[in-house]
Amino acid sequence: MTHPINLPIHQVGNDDVRSEEILVTADPRYQDDPDNGQKTVIRAAPEDRLLVDAGPGTGKTHVACHRVASLIENGVPASRIWIVSFARTAVHEIRNRLAATLEDAGDAESVRIATLDSYAWSIQSGFSAEATLSGNYDHNIQKTLSKVLKDEDVRDDLRRTRHLIVDEAQDIIGPRAEFVLAIVDVLNAECGVTVFADQAQAIYGFTEDDALSGSNGVRLLDGLVARGFGRAALSQVHRTNSPELLEIFIGVRKKVLDDSVSAAKRGAQVRGEIVRLAHEYVGPTKNLRLAELSEAALVLMRRRCDVLIASSYNQDVPHRLRMSGLPPCVPRWVGLLFWDHIARKLTRSEFHIRWHERIANGHGIPSIDEAWTLLFEAAGESDTVIDLHHLRAVLARSNPPVPFTSPEFGEQGPIIGTIHASKGREAEEVCLYLPPTVGEGSNEEANEEIRVMFVGATRARKRLSIGDSPGTHSSQAEGRVWKFVRGGVQIEVGRSYDIDAEGLVGKSAFPTQADALEAQGVLIKKPIQQRLFASADKTVGWNLALKTRDNERVGVLSRKLKDDLTTIANMSGTWPPPSYLPFIRSAGIRTIAVRPDDPRREQLHEPWCSSGFLLAPMLIGFSRTKLGDKKT
Ligand SMILES: Nc1ncnc2c1ncn2[C@@H]1O[C@H](COP(=O)(O)OP(=O)(O)OP(=O)(O)O)[C@@H](O)[C@H]1O
Incomplete structure (x- = not known):
């Protein structure tokens, strides 16, 4: 049975869509020299154990990549270096930046970069033929923790590590903190550890809607201090030149961290300072005019409900969403190429023919060679053949590989997102909607809200506007x-x-x-x-x-x-x-x-x-x- 290709397939690209949010990967300033604080961390001895206090925009990722380069120069084998970060997107970002930083592409490939959960999984599955991923990340961490504590094979293998880098350590609490501390305790004395953290950006509640999902129990940072880690700091902000934003990044950060002031009072102070220093006040959410914002703008909300409200006020203006709960966005070019390809295998020449027939250049569309490389990396059977069954299995996962997914939901327009989903990201222009009051509830909830507000305010590179979110009640x-x-x-x-x-x-x-x-x-x-x-x-x-x-x-x-x-x-x-x-x-x-x-x-x-x-x-x-x- 043949299936005529009668779908209109020429509109895949959209050249009208201009630059979007700055994706730091392509930033040419990576050639820039590290500042003095950065140099201290980058050039520390390979066996040093350092806890690096690094405020927003001070270049943690930049430093992590250069630290790896320096370790390799000092004879540490790339394959014995682990970088553990929090989110899958951060891992992808580090991998890209590392490839740009290291001279030897083989080294960049060999460095082991993982999320904390996949790191735990690799430890567990590497030593047990029966290892099964239970689907529950917490359970997986607990199981791996007991292996790290008791299983001599696992402990021996961990001792081969020569350097461990942990990013976003402020968020690691509870069983995950116990897990990282157990690993630190197993490592040999000559294995160094570099940990980046910003207590002012700690967000323990995992979702945008939770008040707080419990920060009781062990905190990684406390454990590292107790183990005598040396201290270093990155204090120069590279994200922005704006004097007002610098005051927020540095001055307001001090207020966020000042626990001599009660959370309720501090919440009001920090909110007041952010409003005072912002470049513009834009009123309530219903006044948001997305059509007047550039593609580079990021509109930030505290909760998913606020995102949905802002999005529905602007339903006639194309825009993208960034929050949890949405399906993965595997790009349309994949479906357009293969919806009627029945054979299991696809040769490179068949791929070329299909691509030329169906895909036009445009925003978000890779080049033909990039597309082939992506397919090949996910499901290449040989240099010239892709196994489409394998590709389907990979792309049908709830978390398809990061290079195959877009972090935003939607094809064009400014982004409306939650602060939670925008951690570690930056944009030229940020419009941050603040709840009416910050600092209410239990002490812990109030502190969390202050930090969330601070994370939101420090995503901007050039311009920050502030609006009022109504704090609507939702279920x-x-x-x-x-x-x-x-x-x-x-x-x-x-x-x-x-x-x-x-x-x-x-x-x-x-x-x-x-x-x-x-x-x-x-x-x-x-x-x-x-x-x-x-x-x-x-x-x-x-x-x-x-x-x-x-x-x-x-x-x-x-x-x-x-x-x-x-x-x-x-x-x-x-x-x-x-x-x-x-x-x-x-x-x-x-x-x-x-x-x-x-x-x-x-x-x-x-x-x-x-x-x-x-x-x-x-x-x-x-x-x-x-x-x-x-x-x-
Ligand atoms: N030495 C440097 N010279 C010039 N630009 C730099 C330097 N270090 C970092 N940057 C730039 O500063 C910006 C912030 O860096 P990065 O995203 O690594 O910060 P971060 O510390 O991870 O921030 P956050 O904690 O807010 O997520 C990036 O755009 C990066 O390109």
Whole structure:
């Protein structure tokens, strides 16, 4: 059976999209010399154990990379150096920067860079044939900790490490802190350790919505001080030249850290100082005019609910979101290339033909050679053949490899994001919305809020504006944000499981292959769309069919979303659950990959059942809808 390629595929690129948020990787200033504080850390003896106090924008990543270069120059083998960082994106960033810093590409490859959780996993799986990743990161850390404490093979191997670098150490608490301390205790005396931390940026609550997920127990920094680590500091700020921002980065930081003042008073002081030093005051969220901001702007909110509100006020302006709970954004070029490729193998020449037929240059589109390298690194079978089954398995993971995903959700426009999701990032222009009061609640909560506010204010390189976020009360159903509004509720749409392959090209969602093809064609023709809506539809078992304003069905939302609506009805004491969700948008299209062994594959129409690649809208919405009657 052949499948004609009749989808409009020439619109992949968009050359109109200009520069976006500064991604530090490409910053030419890396050639710049380190400042004196940086030099002290970079050139310290390989066996030194240093705790480096480093405020925002003082170049921790820069120094970590140059420290590695200096260690290698001093004879430390690259493969015996570990760099452990917090987030997957940070790991990716370090890997890129290291490749640019080290002269020998082989060295850059050999240095072992991992998140704390994958570091733990590599220790565990390296020594146990039966090691299984339980899926629960905390459990995995606990299991590895007991190995580090008791298993002599594991301990011997750790003793081969010659230098350990730990970034963002201020956030490492509880079992993760015990784990790192246990490793430090095992290392040989000649193994050095360099730890970067900024207590003023510690955020222990993992999510944007938690007040605090418990910072009780062991803190890594306390443990390192108790073990006699030497102290160093990076104090020169490189992120900005703005006198006002420098005052925030340095002066306000001192206030954040001054625990001689009560948290309540300090919260008000720090908030007041940030407002005073900001370049502009922009009023409440409803005055936010995204259309007037550049692509380089980053709008920061405290909670996901605030992001959804700001996004819905600006639904007619293309923008991107950055927060937790969204699906991974595998770029559309992958789906466009492979949605109808049924064979398991793809040769380089077939790839070239497809690429030239289907992909136009443009923003976010790699060059043909870069694309091949990415595919090859993920699923190369030989220099000239890619195994697409392997590629599907890799891209179907809940966390596909970082080079294959965009950290933002959406294809163009300024970013609206949570402060949590923007840790370690920077942007030319930041617009930070502050809650009305900072410093309330328990002492620990108040301190956390002060630090979160400080992290937000220090993301700007050139310009900081401050606005007021309303501090609206919202609830969550299975992580989905919802809140009461006049006449009903507002409900988050677009969470990672809201639309899946079955809802997009499945036999239950579309009676025929032609219908599914048409729906995919609509998405590709108009990747960015306003005013989509979803309504319960008898033909799809009363699940919610997703339609364009012209009433074309582009998919069916998941059963899980329908279940969440039932939960919201129960939580609000009403019945029946909402059956109509208006004001949903598509911020672009992304690729969904289906594992070759996924049994749900059988429910898909051809060619997707065989190819395992399809396209999905990037859904965003804080849909305002009616509730049913009060339950009696
Ligand atoms: N010696 C240097 N000369 C010039 N620019 C530098 C130097 N060191 C760092 N930078 C630049 O300063 C900026 C901040 O560096 P980096 O992102 O590494 O800071 P950081 O300490 O990790 O910040 P944060 O804690 O806020 O995430 C980057 O844009 C980087 O390019």
